[in-house]
Amino acid sequence: MPIIGQIRQNDRRASGRWRQLRRAVGASTVVALAVSCAAVSGAGHLPDDRAPLDRPLAAAVEGLPLGEAQRVGAEYAAASLADYAHALERAEARRVAAAKRWGLATPPLRPPAPPPQKVELASTPGLIADAGLPPVVVRVPTDDKVVFLTIDDGWHKDPRFTRMLRELDIPYSAFLSDYVAKDDYDYFRRMHRDGAAVQNHTLHHKEMPKLSYAQQRREICDMQEVLKKEIGVTPRLFRPPYGAYNRDTLRAAATCGIEAVPLWAEEAWAEKFDWGRADRVFHPGDIILTHFRGPQEWGGTMNDMLRRTLKTATDQGFALARLEDYI
Structure with missing residues (x-):
């Protein structure tokens, strides 16, 4: 599709949220999300932190009827996510190869997504603790x-x-x-x-x-x-x-x-x-x-x-x- 091809060409960078996605889920999960997104025909909502991508998308849908603009938006989201999924797969393949190269039997486990809020700290029992002092x-x-x-x-x-x-x-x-x-x-x-x-x-x-x-x-x-x-x-x-x-x-x-x-x-x-x-x-x-x-x-x-x-x-x-x- 010419429009989606153009958008793909203009957008090869993922925003902060997409970069963090690899911490939260494995590459196979991201691929599944991309497939699910591709099946959507009416929504096509973009993540709210992808401001750098608004301009090429806006250019692609400018002047289109609402239904056609929604279809292009859905295809855009699927294409962008699929591209990112493929990048994750390549990165994971490189990590698996690196583990072998550095003498590890298996790649290190991936950490889960960071907590949405940082934990409230108190000094470990037995260590100095007082109001106004760092724990x-x-x-x-x-x-x-x-x-x-x-x-x-x-x-x-x-x-x-x-x-x-x-x-x-x-x-x-x-x-x-x-x-x-x-x-x-x-x-x-x-x-x-x-x-x-x-x-x-x-x-x-x-x-x-x-x-x-x-x-x-x-x-x-x-x-x-x-x-x-x-x-x-x-x-x-x-x-x-x-x-x-x-x-x-x-x-x-x-x-x-x-x-x-x-x-x-x-x-x-x-x-x-x-x-x-x-x-x-x-x-x-x-x-x-x-x-x-x-x-x-x-x-x-x-x-x-x-x-x-x-x-x-x-x-x-x-x-x-x-x-x-x-x-």
Whole structure:
């Protein structure tokens, strides 16, 4: 159909909602939706967030009788969704091939759709909690079978690691310290463009309770400014070095715009996995800590760490999700 062919040619980009669709459903489900949409002959309503697509559609239906315009709209929706479904299928095929290439028996599980609203956090029992202070947590309260990969400091910058994350489409968060990240912020800018979240881990990686309140505030607030300048983001999350903090740390963090302090329930290494609980299994919402480290420190690579983490999560039926989608 010439009109639909023209629309397809003019529209090869999906909006934010369509890009997020692959998180919510598998490619086969999207194909089924496209087939169902193609069967519609009268509705043809477009998603409400596809403003960039209104112009070519409007041009296609301009001057047509109402019934014909509705038919073209329905065909347009089906064609656009089918194109997106095919793109998802190709992306999934690439991910399956990437899993094999990176030494995984099966591709990592896909996380479910993010919650429509972020969860309300309270400090994990036993950790400092008070009104006006950001909550300190080791896991996110959720029933979803998801865990969260977080990577600290920024010391070792291995392009093979970020390539593996990108090809497998793994969400993660980097908590950076300026004193080790500053020699190559381009590495972290590329990570951020790939979809990684970038958060605050202080300027100099000092043990916070050993510093005065004013010193702690400089460590946190100045790092906020560095990341705003270098990455273009102002972090909402802060992790104190070594997991060491006191009430002054949280007071200072609050004045810098920090909303939560995620610690961790497990720690991933290249050759082992440290469990925070006696049952040695993931619980929904667990936060995993690892570091930017190389073979000299670990006896293995960051790719080895990621491979171990993904296999452990997949074997237990967990997917890696984006921490910032939940808190």
